[in-house]
Amino acid sequence: MTPVCLPSMGSCPFVVGLHHYLVVSGLLFGIGLYGLLTRRNILLILLSIELILNAANLSFVAFSSYWGNLTGQVLVFFTMIVAAAEVTVGLAIVVLLFRKKKTTSVDDLDTLKW
Amino acid sequence: MLENVLFYILALGALISGVGVVRSRSAVYCVLWLVMAMCFTAGLFILLKAFLVAVIQVMVYAGAILVLFLFIVMLMDTQQMNAVKGAGWFTKVVAVIAGTTFFIALIAVIRTVRVPQMTAIHGVPETIGKVLFNQFVLPFELTSLLILAAVTSIVVLAKKDSQ
Structure with a gap:
């Protein structure tokens, strides 16, 4: 099934193409960045990082699919593995911080600030 | 045609869930919104013919990593956690400007991307x-x-x- 008009031509912008996925990915990244900067709870900062990684994964898969190259999808697996390792270690650190300092607010965890 | 409609539904769902992640008050709801965002993204992966990635996304990300998050959130004192006050308006304005600037920069990059002939490669x-x-x-x-x-x-x- 061939597309009637290419989305890159700009003639029919509602036919979904690579750019649509990239824009969604960019929007998700922006939302994640907003969360990363506004959240004061260390756990929710980790959660925003997950959202950002998810946005990056989306653009990886979009490029991979539209360029007919599976390398992007393999890279998504590596991203997921790294994210899993990051989350487990990060959560362990958060639990330890909560045990010792009785808080999860980054405003109270300022011993490295001077 | 169906693919277009599905794309818009899934993308809208993912974006709304993303906003839910960064705006929700309760930490438990944040994690649940992120689970929804992951599932919507998995739907987008299926539209992109990346079936294995979609399955792994639901199983590993939404199923394992975020359940781990949920465990930790529930292990902690939720009263104490919800009491963490949010950022001030200045930080919020800066964050909005940063996010928008980044998005505009990304759009500038995306506009230069050329779309090659669509080759249906099945993941x-x-x-x-x-x-x-x-x-x-x-x-x-x-x-x-x-x-x-x-x-x-x-x-x-x-x-x-x-x-």
Whole structure:
């Protein structure tokens, strides 16, 4: 099934193409960045990082699919593995911080600030 | 045509869930919104014919990583956690400006991307496995080392203080 008009031509912008996925990915990244900067709870900062990684994964898969190259999808697996390792270690650190300092607010965890 | 409609529904769902992640008051709701965002993104992956990635996304990301998050959120004192006050308006304005600027910069990059002829490549386990175990054997083995390091560090961190 061939597309009637290419989305890159700009003639029919509602036919979904690579750019649509990239824009969604960019929007998700922006939302994640907003969360990363506004959240004061260390756990929710980790959660925003997950959202950002998810946005990056989306653009990886979009490029991979539209360029007919599976390398992007393999890279998504590596991203997921790294994210899993990051989350487990990060959560362990958060639990330890909560045990010792009785808080999860980054405003109270300022011993490295001077 | 159906694909277009599905794309808009899934993309809208993912974006709304993303806003839910960053705007929700309760930490538990944040995690649940992120689970929804992951599931919507998995739907987008299916539209992109990346079936294996979609399955792994739901199973590993939404199923394992975020459940781990949920466990930790519920283990902690939620009263105390919800009492963490949010950022001030200045930080919020800065964050909005940063996010928008980044998005506009990304749009500028995206506009230069050329769309090649759509080749329907199916990300099924067979094809992905061939790429993974031929081209990417060394990184694949190195990730096992990374996971081993993560597991070891967690065992060390979770140990009771012995001093």
